[in-house]
Amino acid sequence: MKRQGIAEALRDGIAEEMTRDPAVFCIGEDIGVPGGWGGAFTVTLGLAEKFPGRIIDTPIAELGFTGMAVGAAMMGMRPIADMQYGDFLFLASDQLINNAAKMRYMSGGTVKVPMVMRAPIGATGRGSQHAQSMERYFTGVPGLKVVAVSNAYDAKGILKAAVRDDNPVMIFEHKLLYGSKGARAEPGAVDATSEIPDEDYVVPLDRAAVRREGKHVTILGWLLMTHYAMAAATLLAAEGIEAEVIDVRSLSPIDYDTIGASLRKTGRVIIVEEGPKTGGVSAEIAAGIMEHCSDSLMAPVVRVASPDVPVPFTPILENAYRPDVPRIVEAARRLAQN
Amino acid sequence: MTKSSSPAAAHDRAFALKFYEQMVLIREFEERVKFLFLEGTMPGTIHQCQGQEATAVGVCAALRSDDFITSTFRGHGHALAKGLTVQEMLDELFGATTGCCKGKGGSMHMGNMDKGMVPGIAIVAGGIPLAAGMALAFKLQRRPQVVACFFGDGAVAEGAFHEGVNMAAIWDLPVILVCENNLYGASTRIDKVMKNPRVSDRAASYGFRGETVDGNDVLTVYAAAQRAAEECRAGKGPVLLELLTYRRTGHSRRDACHYQAKDEREAWFARDPIERFAVQLLARGDVSQSDLDAIKADIDQQITTGVENAKQAPQPTLADLTTDVFA
Numbered sequence: 001m002k003r004q005g006i007a008e009a010l011r012d013g014i015a016e017e018m019t020r021d022p023a024v025f026c027i028g029e030d031i032g033v034p035g036g037w038g039g040a041f042t043v044t045l046g047l048a049e050k051f052p053g054r055i056i057d058t059p060i061a062e063l064g065f066t067g068m069a070v071g072a073a074m075m076g077m078r079p080i081a082d083m084q085y086g087d088f089l090f091l092a093s094d095q096l097i098n099n100a101a102k103m104r105y106m107s108g109g110t111v112k113v114p115m116v117m118r119a120p121i122g123a124t125g126r127g128s129q130h131a132q133s134m135e136r137y138f139t140g141v142p143g144l145k146v147v148a149v150s151n152a153y154d155a156k157g158i159l160k161a162a163v164r165d166d167n168p169v170m171i172f173e174h175k176l177l178y179g180s181k182g183a184r185a186e187p188g189a190v191d192a193t194s195e196i197p198d199e200d201y202v203v204p205l206d207r208a209a210v211r212r213e214g215k216h217v218t219i220l221g222w223l224l225m226t227h228y229a230m231a232a233a234t235l236l237a238a239e240g241i242e243a244e245v246i247d248v249r250s251l252s253p254i255d256y257d258t259i260g261a262s263l264r265k266t267g268r269v270i271i272v273e274e275g276p277k278t279g280g281v282s283a284e285i286a287a288g289i290m291e292h293c294s295d296s297l298m299a300p301v302v303r304v305a306s307p308d309v310p311v312p313f314t315p316i317l318e319n320a321y322r323p324d325v326p327r328i329v330e331a332a333r334r335l336a337q338n
Numbered sequence: 339m340t341k342s343s344s345p346a347a348a349h350d351r352a353f354a355l356k357f358y359e360q361m362v363l364i365r366e367f368e369e370r371v372k373f374l375f376l377e378g379t380m381p382g383t384i385h386q387c388q389g390q391e392a393t394a395v396g397v398c399a400a401l402r403s404d405d406f407i408t409s410t411f412r413g414h415g416h417a418l419a420k421g422l423t424v425q426e427m428l429d430e431l432f433g434a435t436t437g438c439c440k441g442k443g444g445s446m447h448m449g450n451m452d453k454g455m456v457p458g459i460a461i462v463a464g465g466i467p468l469a470a471g472m473a474l475a476f477k478l479q480r481r482p483q484v485v486a487c488f489f490g491d492g493a494v495a496e497g498a499f500h501e502g503v504n505m506a507a508i509w510d511l512p513v514i515l516v517c518e519n520n521l522y523g524a525s526t527r528i529d530k531v532m533k534n535p536r537v538s539d540r541a542a543s544y545g546f547r548g549e550t551v552d553g554n555d556v557l558t559v560y561a562a563a564q565r566a567a568e569e570c571r572a573g574k575g576p577v578l579l580e581l582l583t584y585r586r587t588g589h590s591r592r593d594a595c596h597y598q599a600k601d602e603r604e605a606w607f608a609r610d611p612i613e614r615f616a617v618q619l620l621a622r623g624d625v626s627q628s629d630l631d632a633i634k635a636d637i638d639q640q641i642t643t644g645v646e647n648a649k650q651a652p653q654p655t656l657a658d659l660t661t662d663v664f665a
Contacts, residue, residue: 025478053478059508064501067467068474074456075406075475094498098461099468106447107457108440109662142663166665 004196005179009152010043010118013159014080016200018051021078024163025054027065028082032057040084041120041173042180066092066117070100070168073115078163083119086134086172092117093137100168101143115169116162122174122224122274123311123322124186131311133275135172135222139252139284145205146252148172150226152179153194154249157203169205172251174223190227208255210262214242217332218262220285221272222248225323229272232328241336251281259285260293267298268335272323277305299338304331344621345557351624357399357556358619359633361391361612364415366634367424370641371414371431372587379649380431382444387415389554389586392611393518394419396559397486397579400567406454406472407486408465411446411590413458416488421453424644434651441654442662462523463489463496466515470502473511473575484512484570486563492523494540495531503576507544512570514563515541515578518553520585525597541578553581554611557618583611 004012018024030036031044032055038045048055058065062083069079083089089096096117103111123131139146145167149155155173162169177192178184211226212233219229226247233243244262248254263269269289271282286301304323312318346354368388374380387394390412398407398419409416417427422438430437431445438450439457449457456472459465469487476483493499494517506513517537521528528535541548547569551562559581566577584606588595595603619625 056474059501059504061501061505063498064467064470064505067464067498067502068471068505071468071471071473072475072478073471074468075472075479077475077478079471094461094464095467098464099459103457104665105662106439106443107449107451107662108437108442109665110439110451111449111457112665114665145664 001195001197003193004152005193006149006152006155006173007042007178007180009156009194009196010159011045011047012196013156014044015047015050017160017163018054023076023078024080025056025077026080026082027056027058027069029058029060029084031055031082037184039082040184041175041178042184044082062088062091063095067095067099069115069117070095070103070113073113074103074111078114080116080118080163083117085130086119086121087129087132089119089134089137096138096144096168097141101141104143104167112166113168114166116159116171117168118171118173120173120175122176123318124175124188125313125315125318127313128310133273135251136275136280138170139281143168144252145169146172147205147250148222148248150174150177150223150247150249151192151194152196154203154209156196157201158205160200161202161205164202165205172223176224190224192227206250206253206255208249208258209247210244210258211247212243212245214244215265216242216336217268217270218244218246218259218266219270219272219328219332220246220248220259222251223274225272225274228323228325229328231325232332235325235329236332239333241332243332248285254285254288256288256292259289260296263289263293263296267296268338269297270302270304270328270331270335272328273303273305274322275306276308277303278308280305299335302331302335304328344618346615346618347622349557351622354619354622355625355629355633357395357560358612358615358630359637360395360419361556361615362634363424363637364391364394364418365612366637366641367418368414370645374645381433382431383591384445385412385590386587387412387585389606389610390518390520390583391415392556392559392615393516393553393581393583396556397514397516397563399560400563401454401484401486404454405484405486406456407488408456408469408472409448409458409488410462410465410490411458411460412490413446413448417448417455420455422448422450422455424640425647426450428644428648429651432648432651433653434648435654435658436651440658440662463493463498465489466493466498466502467505469513470506470511473506473513474509476512477509482571484514484567484575486514486516488516488518490523491517491519491521491528491537493517494537495523503544503578506576507546510573511575513576514566514570515576517578517580518583519580520583522585522589522598524589527597536580538578538580546576546578548578548580550580550582553583554609554614556611556615
C-alpha cells in the first residue's frame with residue numbers, strides 16, 4: 001500500500017497498462033516533452049523516458065489527435081488520449097461523437113474502438129474557457145462510456161478498466177483533485193489521495209459508490225462535488241441529519257441500482273452538480289430516478305447546481321458560481337424537514 | 339493509333355481488362371442504384387460517383403489486400419474497387435442484415451474491415467485524421483501496411499484536413515492522401531473557395547511530396563498510386579495525390595447539376611474514364627469490342643441478380659435496433 005494523489009495514481013496506472021500491453025500508448029499535447037510538464041497536470045511526467053516512442057506529443061490539434069486516436073484504436077492499438085483542458089473537447093467532438101461513438105454501430109458490430117479520452121474539468125480561477133463542466137455534453141451520446149473520478153484509488157482502477165475496455169471511454173478528472181505538486185499545484189485543491197494497493201486492480205465503469213451511509217437524505221455528486229457532499233454530511237450529522245453520500249462516478253450509464261437502494265432507505269435525494277443547472281447530468285439523473293425509483297421518493301428531487309451563466313473569473317463570483325458546502329447543507333436541511 | 343502506342347499495351351491483357359471491368363462495374367452499379375432510388379424501391383439517399391471510376395480503381399489496384407482505405411459519403415466506387423461484393427453492398431442499400439454493415443450503415447457508411455475498408459466517414463474531412471491514426475498504428479506496430487485516404491476537394495477547406503495532414507507529415511506516416519478533385523464541393527465550385535486551386539501544392543507547405551495527375555486516366559492514376567504506395571511503405575510518406583476528375587451526376591439524390599456549365603460538362607464528358615480506356619484497350623489489338631460488350635453484359639446480369647437477391651434479403655428484427663452499440 002502507498003498513499004497517492006490522483007495524478008500519481010493515474011501515472012502509475014498508465015505505466016502499468018503500458019507495461020502489460022504493448023498496444024497501449026499515450027497521445028496528446030505537452031505530455032512527453034523532455035524538461036516539460038508531463039501534461040498540463042503532471043499525469044504523464046517521466047513516462048516518455050520510460051516508454052520511448054509511446055508517449056506521443058502532438059501539435060496543438062485536438063480534432064486531429066483525437067481522430068488519430070480513433071483510427072489507431074480501430075487498427076488494434078489502445079490509445080490513451082490526453083485533452084489538456086476539457087473545454088477543448090468541443091474541438092475534438094466530431095471525432096468523438098461522429099466516429100468513435102458510432103463506428104461500432106454503423107459498421108454492424110464489426111469495428112472496435114478501444115480508446116480512452118482523459119479530460120480535466122472544473123471552475124478553478126481560469127475564467128470561462130478553461131473551466132467548464134464538460135461531462136454533460138457526452139453523457140447523451142450512445143456508444144460512449146462516461147466516468148468521473150473523485151479519488152486516487154478510483155482514478156487508477158477506472159483508468160485500467162477503461163484501457164482494457166473495447167469501447168471508447170471518457171474519463172473526467174477535476175483540476176482541484178489532482179494533487180499535482182510544484183508549479184502545477186492548484187490553489188484551493190482538495191485532498192483526494194487514497195491508499196493504493198500494490199497489486200493490480202480495476203474499478204468497474206458502471207457502478208456508483210456509497211461514500212458515507214445515512215438514513216435521512218441521499219446526496220449524489222461526482223468529482224469535486226463528492227468531496228463537498230462529504231463535508232456537508234459531517235456538518236449535517238452534528239444537527240442530527242444522517243446523509244448518505246453517493247459518488248455517482250459512472251455518468252453513462254448511470255447506476256440506478258445503487259441509487260435506488262439508497263432512496264429506499266432515505267426517500268429523499270439531492271443531486272449536486274458543478275455546471276449550469278439547465279441541461280446538466282443532474283437533470284438526467286432526476287428523470288432517471290422518476291423512472292426507476294419514484295416509489296421510494298417521499299419528497300421531490302432537489303438539485304444544487306451552478307446558475308445558468310458562463311464560469312466567471314473573479315474569485316468572489318467563481319465561488320458563488322460553484323455549489324459549495326453551505327448550499328448543500330441548506331438544501332439538505334430543507335429537504336429533511338419536508 | 340498503332341498497337342505499340344497504346345498505354346494499355348504496357349500491361350498484361352487480363353490485367354488491363356480487369357481495370358476496365360472494375361470501372362464498368364462501378365458505373366453500372368451506380369446507374370442501377372440511381373434507377374432503384376428514383377423508382378422508390380430503395381430507401382435512403384445517394385451520393386454517386388459516375389465519372390470518377392478511374393480514381394477508385396487506379397488507387398485500389400496499387401494497394402495490397404491488407405492495406406486499408408478510408409472513404410466518404412461518396413464511397414460506392416471505392417468499396418467495389420477495394421473488393422466489397424455487389425451483393426453485400428446492394429443488401430446494405432436495401433437495409434438487409436446480410437449487408438456489409440447489417441443494414442445499419444447504409445450508402446454513406448459502406449465498409450468491410452476484412453477487405454480493408456473502414457465504414458465511410460460522411461463528415462467532410464473526418465476520415466483524414468482517422469487515416470493518419472491508422473497509419474500511426476501501422477508504424478507503431480511495424481506493419482508494412484499503408485492507408486489510402488479518399489476525400490474530395492471540399493475537404494481541403496476543413497480544419498481536419500490541416501490537422502490530419504500536418505501530423506501525417508511530421509511523423510512520416512504511410513498515408514496516401516487521395517484528393518478526388520471533381521471541381522465542386524456539393525454545388526460550390528472550387529474557384530470560389532480556393533485562392534490556389536492546385537490542391538497538391540499544399541503538400542510542399544507541409545514538407546512532403548504532392549502530385550496532380552489526370553484522374554480520368556486509370557493507368558495514370560494507377561502509376562501515381564503505385565509510386566505513392568512504395569514511398570509510404572519505405573517510410574517516406576505521406577504523399578498527396580490530387581486526381582483531377584468530374585462528377586457526371588448530382589451531388590446527391592435528385593440534384594440536376596444546373597450549377598455545372600454546359601461547356602464544362604461537355605468537355606469532361608468527352609474525357610470519360612471508361613470510354614477513354616476502351617479506346618486504349620481496342621488499340622492494343624488483342625481486345626475487341628465484343629470482349630468489352632461481354633464484360634458489360636456479365637456485369638449487368640450480376641447486378642440484376644444482386645438486386646433480386648437484395649430485395650429478398652432478410653430485414654433486421656426490431657431487437658436489432660439496440661445491438662452493436664458497444665463491443
